[in-house]
Amino acid sequence: MHGIPRFGGSDHDPYDAQDGDFVKTTSPLARVTETLLLTAFLVLVLAIAVQGAFQTRAQIADTFNRQSAIGQAQIMLEELLRLQIVEEDSLRGYVLTKDPFYVDQYHAAVLDFDDKLATIRATIAAQQVPVVQSALAQYASYQDGWRRHIASQVLQRPDALVSDLDKRSKVYSDYETRAATLVRSELADRNRALAASTQEQIDESAYVRAFFLLLFGLLAILFNAYRSRAYRELEEEKYTTQILQRAFRSEVVPLPNCRVGGAYLSASSHLAVGGDVFDVYRLSNRLALLIIADVSGKGVDAAVLTAFIKFTIRGIALRRRDPNAILAEFNTAFSQTVENPYLFVSMFVGILDTDTYVLRYASAGHDSAFVRRSTGVQQLAVTGPVLGVMEEPFGDRMLNLEPGDTLVLATDGLTEARRDSGEQLREQGAMRLIAAAAVEPQALCDELVAQVRAIGGNHLRDDLAILAIQIAPSEASHA
Amino acid sequence: MRSVAVLALAAAYLLGCTAGAWADCKLRGGEHVVLYGSADDPSVLAWDSAERLREYNAASFDEARALALHAIDLSPGTRAQVVSCRPDFVQSQTADVVGDAVGVLILTGSYRGLTRWVLSTDIRDVDRAKKQHH
Numbered sequence: 001m002h003g004i005p006r007f008g009g010s011d012h013d014p015y016d017a018q019d020g021d022f023v024k025t026t027s028p029l030a031r032v033t034e035t036l037l038l039t040a041f042l043v044l045v046l047a048i049a050v051q052g053a054f055q056t057r058a059q060i061a062d063t064f065n066r067q068s069a070i071g072q073a074q075i076m077l078e079e080l081l082r083l084q085i086v087e088e089d090s091l092r093g094y095v096l097t098k099d100p101f102y103v104d105q106y107h108a109a110v111l112d113f114d115d116k117l118a119t120i121r122a123t124i125a126a127q128q129v130p131v132v133q134s135a136l137a138q139y140a141s142y143q144d145g146w147r148r149h150i151a152s153q154v155l156q157r158p159d160a161l162v163s164d165l166d167k168r169s170k171v172y173s174d175y176e177t178r179a180a181t182l183v184r185s186e187l188a189d190r191n192r193a194l195a196a197s198t199q200e201q202i203d204e205s206a207y208v209r210a211f212f213l214l215l216f217g218l219l220a221i222l223f224n225a226y227r228s229r230a231y232r233e234l235e236e237e238k239y240t241t242q243i244l245q246r247a248f249r250s251e252v253v254p255l256p257n258c259r260v261g262g263a264y265l266s267a268s269s270h271l272a273v274g275g276d277v278f279d280v281y282r283l284s285n286r287l288a289l290l291i292i293a294d295v296s297g298k299g300v301d302a303a304v305l306t307a308f309i310k311f312t313i314r315g316i317a318l319r320r321r322d323p324n325a326i327l328a329e330f331n332t333a334f335s336q337t338v339e340n341p342y343l344f345v346s347m348f349v350g351i352l353d354t355d356t357y358v359l360r361y362a363s364a365g366h367d368s369a370f371v372r373r374s375t376g377v378q379q380l381a382v383t384g385p386v387l388g389v390m391e392e393p394f395g396d397r398m399l400n401l402e403p404g405d406t407l408v409l410a411t412d413g414l415t416e417a418r419r420d421s422g423e424q425l426r427e428q429g430a431m432r433l434i435a436a437a438a439v440e441p442q443a444l445c446d447e448l449v450a451q452v453r454a455i456g457g458n459h460l461r462d463d464l465a466i467l468a469i470q471i472a473p474s475e476a477s478h479a
Numbered sequence: 480m481r482s483v484a485v486l487a488l489a490a491a492y493l494l495g496c497t498a499g500a501w502a503d504c505k506l507r508g509g510e511h512v513v514l515y516g517s518a519d520d521p522s523v524l525a526w527d528s529a530e531r532l533r534e535y536n537a538a539s540f541d542e543a544r545a546l547a548l549h550a551i552d553l554s555p556g557t558r559a560q561v562v563s564c565r566p567d568f569v570q571s572q573t574a575d576v577v578g579d580a581v582g583v584l585i586l587t588g589s590y591r592g593l594t595r596w597v598l599s600t601d602i603r604d605v606d607r608a609k610k611q612h613h
Contacts (some may be wrong), residue, residue, distance in 0.1 A: 081519055142540065162588075164520055167552040171543050173520045178571065180519075 021166045031230050037253035038223050045219060049212035056205040060198060067194035069123055074133075074187045076120040081180055083113040084143060088169060091151055095162050103155065110147070132186045139179035146172040252280040255288045257472050261441030263449045265413070265464040275302030276411040279310050281317070286355050289317045292366065292409040292467050293347035301361075302463075305345075308337070313349065323349040323362035324383070324396040331364070331387045331394075344388040348380075348409055357471050359407065362396040367427065368410040371399065372433055377408075377431040406441060406470040408434050410448070411462030417452045425455060441468035484500040503566035504579050506604065510561045512583065513603040514553050521555035525595035529565055532596045536571045551590055553597075559583035561602075562594060569598055 024273050090106035093099065118138055124132050150168050154160050183267035252262045261281055275295040283289050295302045312333055316326045326349050334345065348369045350361035363369060365386035372376050401407065410430065417425040425433070433451050438445040445466045450465055484514050501508065514523040526532040535546045563582030570577050579599035585591055 145540075163552065166554075167547070167550075169521060170520075170524055170541070170550075170552050171547050174524070175540050175543065177517060179518050389516060 021360045035228065035230065038226060039339065042216070042219050042223060045212060045216050049209065052208055052212065056201060060201050063194055063198045063201060066127060067191060069127055070187055070191045070194060073120050073123045074184070074191065075117055076123070077180065077183055077187065080113060080116050080120060083109050083116060084176065087113060087151070088173070091154055091161060092165065095154060095158055095160055095165055098158055104191050113143070127188055129186065132183050134184065135179050135182040139176055139183060142172050142176045142179060190197045252467065253282060255280065255282065255469065258354055259441050259470045259472055261445040261468045263445035263466045265449060265460055267460045267463050275306060276413065276463040277306035277310055278409065278465045278467040279314070280467065280469070281314050283317055283321060283351070286353055288354055289314065289322060289351055290350040290409065290467065290469065291347065292411065292465060293345050294366065294411040296343055305343070309345065309347070321351055322396070323351055323360055324394045327362050327364050327384065327387065327394040331391065334388050338388060344386045346386045352469070357401040357417070359399040359401055360396055360411065361399065362394050364394060368412055368415050368430065370408045370431060371401070372406040372408060372434055373402065374404060379427055379431065401471045403471045404473045406444065406468055408444070409467040411463065411465045412465065413460070413462040414448060414452060416462060417455045418461060419455055420457055441470045444468045495554050501564060504564035506561045506564055506581060506599065506602065508561055510604060512559050512561055513560055514557045514597060514601055515555045516601050523553045523555065523557070523597055523601040524550040524584070525597050526550050527595065529568055529582070529596045531578050532598065533569050536569050536598070553585070553590060553593065554588055557588045558586040560586060580593050
């Protein structure tokens with residue numbers, strides 16, 4: 001045994017497993033954090049993979065463009081060599097025939113050659129291949145030398161012998177061929193290297209993608225496993241919560257000669273429990289214990305206290321069937337159990353004789369208690385202060401109910417229902433609603449809840465509990 | 480008649496000098512060949528000595544122009560007969576061309592009867608081509 005549990009303390013730790021009482025599970029915050037971290041990591045891996053793919057694509061495109069430029073240069077070089085031969089052949093033709101057509105052809109070839117040379121030089125310069133640039137410059141200088149030293153002289157003196165022209169041209173031609181061969185060879189090497197580089201990049205990209213795919217897949221599996229575990233934990237927690245809620249939840253049981261209805265709304269929309277509680281409990285075949293209480297505060301902490309209230313009052317009521325004494329004894333227990341001096345409880349406790357319809361009740365500061373008779377709605381008087389504040393004695397009252405009368409017990413979520421303008425419903429408003437509500441207790445409760453929701457614009461500021469017990473009308477009673 | 484004898488003696492001399500080197504040459508003494516350079520530049524320079532042929536291929540442009548005085552320019556298709564060979568004797572300046580220096584007796588054209596040195600890459604083997612054709 002661990003003594004009396006104490007509520008409202010500020011230093012309680014749900015993971016304090018010193019006696020092995022609690023099973024340690026991942027806290028919601030840690031779960032959210034871990035999920036976020038894993039998700040972020042997955043997104044990061046995916047982003048890196050996608051970025052890498054785009055980067056590789058850009059690199060491959062760049063290499064491909066360079067290879068394409070080198071290919072163009074190779075084609076242009078062959079064209080250049082063809083134009084060089086055209087120049088030489090034109091000159092030879094002119095020497096042999098003295099036909100000016102060949103001179104024109106020669107000049108046209110010179111222009112084409114220079115144009116082509118400028119283009120190939122620009123292409124090579126852009127690719128930054130110094131060896132080729134140098135060899136090309138050498139080639140161009142030989143061709144220029146041939147034009148200046150051979151061609152121009154022949155054009156001035158066309159009576160030169162072809163054999164003489166050929167021999168003088170031969171050295172230029174040989175060296176141009178050598179330079180062109182070097183350019184050709186270098187361009188081919190460059191082309192091969194770029195092709196190999198492209199292939200290498202494609203291979204590397206495939207490996208990197210495979211790696212990231214594997215990593216992403218593994219992370220996804222890990223994430224899924226984590227999610228499954230978290231889901232299982234949540235399911236277990238949900239199951240545990242449902243069981244606990246059963247203990248906390250306000251309950252009604254059927255009573256002889258009575259019709260009972262109840263409604264509960266928590267201001268924390270995701271919780272089925274709150275700081276309000278009602279209880280209908282049969283003490284004997286005739287006597288029924290009716291409780292409605294409102295704990296200051298709301299949420300799970302308040303809900304835990306309501307469970308304490310429900311079961312403590314039941315326990316006391318089984319021994320002492322006097323509402324006044326029940327409240328007094330509970331007040332003492334409450335003061336000894338609850339540490340928080342700012343916590344208090346308003347409570348209505350009634351014991352209804354279901355044979356005689358006599359209700360004895362005591363109200364500890366709980367003013368939201370009404371009885372609806374055929375003559376109208378009447379508020380039941382408060383008989384003492386709220387619990388947990390002082391050790392004042394509690395009075396009690398007796399009320400004779402008639403068939404058809406309805407006892408309506410609510411919490412301040414009803415009377416303090418507030419419009420957007422700030423105007424509260426208060427007791428008078430609540431009594432008007434009760435007077436106009438349905439006869440059947442459950443329908444009455446549902447109607448009041450709907451009204452409160454409508455007043456607050458579907459927004460609940462406080463927990464709301466409503467309990468309605470109608471003394472069955474004569475015919476229903478007989479039935 | 481006297482000139483033919485001198486020619487034969489010269490050819491014999493060349494053959495004799497280089498007889499030991501034949502083993503590494505693709506061409507054989509007495510083979511009939513056609514001289515043809517590259518498609519871009521089909522004419523062939525023929526040199527008065529194997530050394531000059533080698534020097535020309537390794538020389539700078541200006542040196543080559545000076546050396547060219549010792550060469551004759553043979554028209555593409557000139558026929559000749561192999562009389563001598565120095566295997567791998569010629570290496571270009573850029574080292575991308577390695578070839579044999581081949582001594583040939585020119586059989587056609589204006590230089591018919593002269594013996595000169597040419598690069599093996601400028602030689603087309605007529606006999607072998609014929610045999611392959613048949």
